[in-house]
Amino acid sequence: MTDTIVVLDFGSQYSQLIARRVREAQVYSELFPWDAPAAQVLALKPKGYILSGGPASVYAPGAPQVPHYVLDSGLPMLGICYGMQALTHALGGRVAPAAEREFGPAEIETIQINPLIHPGRQPVWMSHGDRIEALPEGFISLARSPNSPLAAMGNLETRRFGLQFHPEVRHTPGGFEMIRRFVVDICQAVPDWTPESIIQQSIERIRAQVGKASVLSAVSGGVDSSVATALVHRAIGDQLVSVFVDTGLLRQDERLQVEKAFGAAMGMRLITVNAIEEMMDALENVTEPERKRRIIGETFIRTFEAQAAKVGSPHFLVQGTIYPDVVESRAPDRSKGDRIKTHHNVGGLPEDMIFELVEPLRYLFKDEVRAVGEALGLPAELVWRQPFPGPGLAVRCLGEITPERLATLRAADAIFTEELGRAGLLRMTRPATGKGEGDQGTAQAFAVLLPVRSVGVMGDLRTYQEVIALRAVTTEDFMTADWARLPYDLLGRVANRIINEVHGVNRVVYDITSKPPATIEWE
Ligand code: XMP
Numbered sequence: 001m002t003d004t005i006v007v008l009d010f011g012s013q014y015s016q017l018i019a020r021r022v023r024e025a026q027v028y029s030e031l032f033p034w035d036a037p038a039a040q041v042l043a044l045k046p047k048g049y050i051l052s053g054g055p056a057s058v059y060a061p062g063a064p065q066v067p068h069y070v071l072d073s074g075l076p077m078l079g080i081c082y083g084m085q086a087l088t089h090a091l092g093g094r095v096a097p098a099a100e101r102e103f104g105p106a107e108i109e110t111i112q113i114n115p116l117i118h119p120g121r122q123p124v125w126m127s128h129g130d131r132i133e134a135l136p137e138g139f140i141s142l143a144r145s146p147n148s149p150l151a152a153m154g155n156l157e158t159r160r161f162g163l164q165f166h167p168e169v170r171h172t173p174g175g176f177e178m179i180r181r182f183v184v185d186i187c188q189a190v191p192d193w194t195p196e197s198i199i200q201q202s203i204e205r206i207r208a209q210v211g212k213a214s215v216l217s218a219v220s221g222g223v224d225s226s227v228a229t230a231l232v233h234r235a236i237g238d239q240l241v242s243v244f245v246d247t248g249l250l251r252q253d254e255r256l257q258v259e260k261a262f263g264a265a266m267g268m269r270l271i272t273v274n275a276i277e278e279m280m281d282a283l284e285n286v287t288e289p290e291r292k293r294r295i296i297g298e299t300f301i302r303t304f305e306a307q308a309a310k311v312g313s314p315h316f317l318v319q320g321t322i323y324p325d326v327v328e329s330r331a332p333d334r335s336k337g338d339r340i341k342t343h344h345n346v347g348g349l350p351e352d353m354i355f356e357l358v359e360p361l362r363y364l365f366k367d368e369v370r371a372v373g374e375a376l377g378l379p380a381e382l383v384w385r386q387p388f389p390g391p392g393l394a395v396r397c398l399g400e401i402t403p404e405r406l407a408t409l410r411a412a413d414a415i416f417t418e419e420l421g422r423a424g425l426l427r428m429t430r431p432a433t434g435k436g437e438g439d440q441g442t443a444q445a446f447a448v449l450l451p452v453r454s455v456g457v458m459g460d461l462r463t464y465q466e467v468i469a470l471r472a473v474t475t476e477d478f479m480t481a482d483w484a485r486l487p488y489d490l491l492g493r494v495a496n497r498i499i500n501e502v503h504g505v506n507r508v509v510y511d512i513t514s515k516p517p518a519t520i521e522w523e
Pocket of ligand 1 (some may be wrong): 226293390518
């Protein structure tokens with residue numbers, strides 16, 4: 001069994017980030033609500049606990065507490081912000097409300113040699129309301145900041161620690177090393193959570209689940225379904241049948257890329273179903289966005305069902321659910337769970353088809369999914385692909401969908417993508433300072449064809465043609481987004497190329513709305 005560190009979530013926005021950092025230290029970590037049933041947590045045989053931050057005050061009625069099974073475990077513990085206060089409170093120390101909340105950058109100075117924080121001074125990201133007035137018995141102060149004599153505390157004998165700042169955020173540059181020291185040196189967890197070991201464990205789990213049965217997979221070219229499918233293929237080979245539906249709404253060369261990656265390179269049984277004509281017929285004269293989505297979803301499902309029947313209606317279906325989906329859908333705070341949008345299931349699978357799901361990515365973060373994809377030999381362009389909506393180009397081809405208009409959109413989109421790729425802007429990079437400020441690159445970038453014609457002049461001829469809007473955003477979670485500050489000369493080059501190379505377009509505009517109030521897609 002893999003050594004595991006359990007992160008108990010007290011409601012901080014950074015809780016997932018803590019688990020990710022632990023895994024970056026190559027130790028497996030899972031996140032549980034602070035009041036999860038003890039048996040569920042103990043089943044993982046944790047090597048240590050991290051208590052996250054959170055918005056509450058320890059003395060407030062109903063405030064989250066450190067569970068007894070954790071306190072009684074005798075295992076190392078690391079409390080972060082609220083977690084530190086809850087630990088102090090539970091162990092008999094005293095927490096008092098502070099007059100002011102301390103929030104933002106600060107510098108700490110280590111005042112006691114200890115295994116968690118290296119000696120000297122370092123910048124950290126503070127965030128706490130309450131303050132610790134009396135340490136629990138056996139604890140000493142390990143570091144101080146100008147505003148706090150207790151920026152870090154520890155009981156070196158019981159290996160329990162508390163930090164008043166966030167080691168998990170990038171604004172605490174030395175924070176990752178603290179987390180690594182906690183999990184590897186203090187908890188003595190073996191750092192063996194690597195893409196290779198993830199693949200090995202997944203293979204065993206998949207084989208144990210499906211036995212000799214056959215398994216179906218719907219490949220879309222998206223990162224998650226691709227990596228999930230490749231993993232299942234590695235585990236069970238020809239027991240897997242993959243179906244790829246060409247809806248006619250794919251981007252340039254997408255079908256080819258998928259067929260090459262899975263068919264030729266992996267030797268997978270990949271059935272490509274050509275549903276282009278059917279889809280175009282179904283979408284004829286449809287312009288209303290929600291109707292488009294519904295028709296695409298239904299046509300996709302019908303095609304997929306027919307194909308499933310042809311290959312003997314397998315009992316199992318691969319699904320690319322990843323860990324953040326799992327964590328968010330079980331969030332005790334319903335407002336969090338509700339964030340998962342229902343419309344994202346469009347182009348997904350029928351509710352009345354009964355499958356048992358195989359979900360090999362259920363415990364993986366997105367960056368781990370990508371690392372596993374690369375280790376499985378999937379091509380970089382697939383593994384690093386930006387998200388693409390289920391209804392495909394249809395929601396970017398405003399107005400009526402015709403093969404000609406789709407061809408125009410596809411060609412413009414390919415030029416935009418090619419130029420962004422050349423400039424190294426198809427991924428997001430962010431500087432270490434200032435949340436969200438100075439983001440580079442794009443999280444999602446694409447072209448949209450508008451059903452609006454404008455007048456232009458080309459050579460001596462007057463033109464009257466449609467408009468391409470370029471959309472490019474920076475975002476971390478796709479719930480909010482800002483428009484990408486792309487270089488002017490890049491935008492100029494893209495516009496020029498689109499006008500010169502793409503038939504039917506005589507004007508290019510750049511969308512400078514953020515989300516909210518706009519959405520990322522135009523429909
Ligand atoms: P919006 O446009 O809502 O998009 O800001 C947020 C993210 O969701 C994607 N998106 C979809 N994905 N089916 C999907 O699978 C859909 O109908 C759909 N609509 C939007 C969008 O591309 C962006 O990444």
